[in-house]
Amino acid sequence: MISVEEALDKVLHYIKVLEPERKPILDCLGQVLAEDIHSTIDIPPLDNSAMDGYALRAEDTRGASESSPRYLVVIGEIAAGSMPTKEVRPGTAIRIMTGAPLPEGADAVVRFEDTDEVSHKSSKKDLSHIGILCGAKKGLNVRCRGEDIARGNLVLRRGQVLRPQEIGVLASLGHSTALVIRRPIVAILATGNELIGVDQPLAPGKIHDSNTYTIAAEVSRYGGIPKILGIGRDSVESLNEKIVEGLDADMLITSGGVSKGDYDMVKDVLAEHGEIGFWTVCMKPGKPIAFGIMKKEEGGKKKKVPHLGLPGNPVSSMITFEQFARPAILKMMGKATLAKPTIRAIIEDDVANNDGRRLFARVKVTKLGGQYHASLTGRQGSGVFTSIAKANGLAIIPESSKGVKAGEVVDVQMLDWGEEQGEEKKLPIVSIAGKSQSGKTMLMEQLIAEFKKRGYKVAALKHSHGGIEIDHPGKDSWKFTQAGSDAVCISSPVKLAFVKNLDHELNIGEIMPIIGLEFDLVLAEGFSKSKIPKIEVHRKELGDDLLCSPGELSAIVTDAPLATDVAQFPWGDTVAVADFIEKKFLRTVS
Numbered sequence: 068m069i070s071v072e073e074a075l076d077k078v079l080h081y082i083k084v085l086e087p088e089r090k091p092i093l094d095c096l097g098q099v100l101a102e103d104i105h106s107t108i109d110i111p112p113l114d115n116s117a118m119d120g121y122a123l124r125a126e127d128t129r130g131a132s133e134s135s136p137r138y139l140v141v142i143g144e145i146a147a148g149s150m151p152t153k154e155v156r157p158g159t160a161i162r163i164m165t166g167a168p169l170p171e172g173a174d175a176v177v178r179f180e181d182t183d184e185v186s187h188k189s190s191k192k193d194l195s196h197i198g199i200l201c202g203a204k205k206g207l208n209v210r211c212r213g214e215d216i217a218r219g220n221l222v223l224r225r226g227q228v229l230r231p232q233e234i235g236v237l238a239s240l241g242h243s244t245a246l247v248i249r250r251p252i253v254a255i256l257a258t259g260n261e262l263i264g265v266d267q268p269l270a271p272g273k274i275h276d277s278n279t280y281t282i283a284a285e286v287s288r289y290g291g292i293p294k295i296l297g298i299g300r301d302s303v304e305s306l307n308e309k310i311v312e313g314l315d316a317d318m319l320i321t322s323g324g325v326s327k328g329d330y331d332m333v334k335d336v337l338a339e340h341g342e343i344g345f346w347t348v349c350m351k352p353g354k355p356i357a358f359g360i361m362k363k364e365e366g367g368k369k370k371k372v373p374h375l376g377l378p379g380n381p382v383s384s385m386i387t388f389e390q391f392a393r394p395a396i397l398k399m400m401g402k403a404t405l406a407k408p409t410i411r412a413i414i415e416d417d418v419a420n421n422d423g424r425r426l427f428a429r430v431k432v433t434k435l436g437g438q439y440h441a442s443l444t445g446r447q448g449s450g451v452f453t454s455i456a457k458a459n460g461l462a463i464i465p466e467s468s469k470g471v472k473a474g475e476v477v478d479v480q481m482l483d484w485g486e487e488q489g490e491e492k493k494l495p496i497v498s499i500a501g502k503s504q505s506g507k508t509m510l511m512e513q514l515i516a517e518f519k520k521r522g523y524k525v526a527a528l529k530h531s532h533g534g535i536e537i538d539h540p541g542k543d544s545w546k547f548t549q550a551g552s553d554a555v556c557i558s559s560p561v562k563l564a565f566v567k568n569l570d571h572e573l574n575i576g577e578i579m580p581i582i583g584l585e586f587d588l589v590l591a592e593g594f595s596k597s598k599i600p601k602i603e604v605h606r607k608e609l610g611d612d613l614l615c616s617p618g619e620l621s622a623i624v625t626d627a628p629l630a631t632d633v634a635q636f637p638w639g640d641t642v643a644v645a646d647f648i649e650k651k652f653l654r655t656v657s
């Protein structure tokens with residue numbers, strides 16, 4: 068058995084960076100630039116205005132203020148795209164738009180807001196004069212020629228991956244095409260007598276070929292061009308026929324037929340076409356992998372096409388693709404970073420690793436309070452496709468480890484990284500605030516019951532001024548507290564309680580990660596000083612005033628209507644309050 072790293076090294080050893088091609092810049096997104104780009108122009112090409120305003124001489128505005136404007140004669144106007152025809156002489160100004168070239172003589176632009184133009188216009192006075200209401204320094208609101216890019220500058224280097232912003236830079240320099248490393252064409256072949264196409268009805272003993280589609284989508288995702296060869300049967304003739312079609316490509320990926328079964332003949336067929344390595348990689352899932360080099364004559368030249376034979380199991384094939392095919396595709400494209408982004412996360416489940424291989428466990432990663440948490444996505448069998456469909460990462464349990472316990476920190480290779488990740492998951496929290504005796508607890512009870520009835524998982528958070536006991540005097544845990552333990556945790560099959568001594572009270576941000584992500588809503592009683600959404604319970608007999616300032620309140624529940632803009636609900640209409648909370652905090656926009 069070889070390690071994942073050894074297997075990857077062997078694969079990458081045979082992979083070459085492809086040759087460059089010139090294409091329209093819009094087709095280059097995500098590709099690696101194969102030329103240095105020097106600018107032949109200045110950007111901006113001329114000194115120009117950064118604001119809509121008046122181009123003038125800074126010294127003419129000296130001492131100007133709202134109470135004592137400096138009046139200048141307006142001698143013209145320049146829009147973006149046209150050239151100035153007049154010079155700004157002492158005592159004059161030219162009305163100028165953003166991006167328009169600065170006229171001769173001017174050294175600053177004062178924006179409209181700092182002139183009396185608005186009052187002028189409303190009083191329909193003519194615009195032959197303008198009052199400047201502030202003093203301007205030389206260069207104010209002026210963008211200088213070449214300030215962004217000067218002629219001759221090295222603007223983009225070869226090796227750089229072109230993102231939308233680099234494509235924009237190329238456009239601003241007047242390049243309609245760029246020289247980039249070409250995308251690899253990756254031929255994809257599924258193998259197995261049991262497979263039928265997605266468009267065929269299922270027959271007894273048959274399954275739809277899904278690997279072709281997963282692999283093709285992965286190839287596209289990482290920048291390659293998939294070439295689908297279809298389904299090869301478990302016979303030497305069928306595989307031979309298909310594989311020949313794949314020899315035009317830059318790489319061939321097959322799935323299935325690499326195990327030790329009677330019909331696993333991919334390796335035999337490939338051996339006929341070139342060299343084949345057949346490895347057992349120390350990983351789970353995905354142990355058997357074939358890698359070889361197929362040789363082909365092309366125009367008298369010998370061409371070598373790398374072949375990666377992935378296992379047939381959909382999960383294994385995707386995970387081995389990520390470990391070996393993805394870096395190969397990226398290398399062919401000239402990319403420097405081949406590793407998948409990896410984060411450290413707290414694992415939420417126990418994960419055993421019994422057979423001394425590197426385990427890639429399918430997990431869903433969420434972020435809470437700045438910390439990543441990873442939970443298993445269900446059964447981990449390599450045939451369980453849904454477990455990888457629900458996952459956004461692979462937790463890595465090293466071959467040297469017998470497993471991890473919930474709460475330990477693990478490395479997680481992120482399958483999705485970027486926008487798909489979305490925002491940090493936020494657990495909705497609403498506090499029920501109010502003066503003492505206002506009825507907060509009763510409203511809490513009613514709301515908890517109402518939300519439970521609606522099928523939500525609710526956590527209640529209570530603020531207490533004194534200490535907290537979780538067990539009655541005489542019980543063991545109480546004795547531990549008495550003996551001075553810093554924390555007491557009581558765990559049973561149906562409940563968990565944890566009380567920890569603190570030297571200062573935790574804030575809500577620190578408490579939320581402890582509550583965890585499994586709830587739909589946290590209802591807090593009190594916490595009137597915390598910056599969280601609040602509903603105040605008000606009772607007339609305790610006074611007309613509120614405990615919280617109305618600006619902080621999402622709603623008020625009261626026995627006597629108050630003169631305020633804040634939403635109000637009468638005491639007792641818990642359903643309406645719950646509707647309000649549900650609509651405002653629990654329904655995410657879809």
Ligand code: AMP
Pocket residue numbers: 257258259261262274275276277278279322323324325326328331378379380381
């Ligand atoms: P093999 O590696 O050929 O022994 O296949 C292992 C398992 O993966 C078997 O259960 C196959 O039916 C399944 N399998 C192989 N190829 C595919 C495919 N293209 N799509 C879906 N399942 C497949």
Ligand code: MG
Pocket residue numbers: 258259260323324330331379
């Ligand atoms: Mg098979």
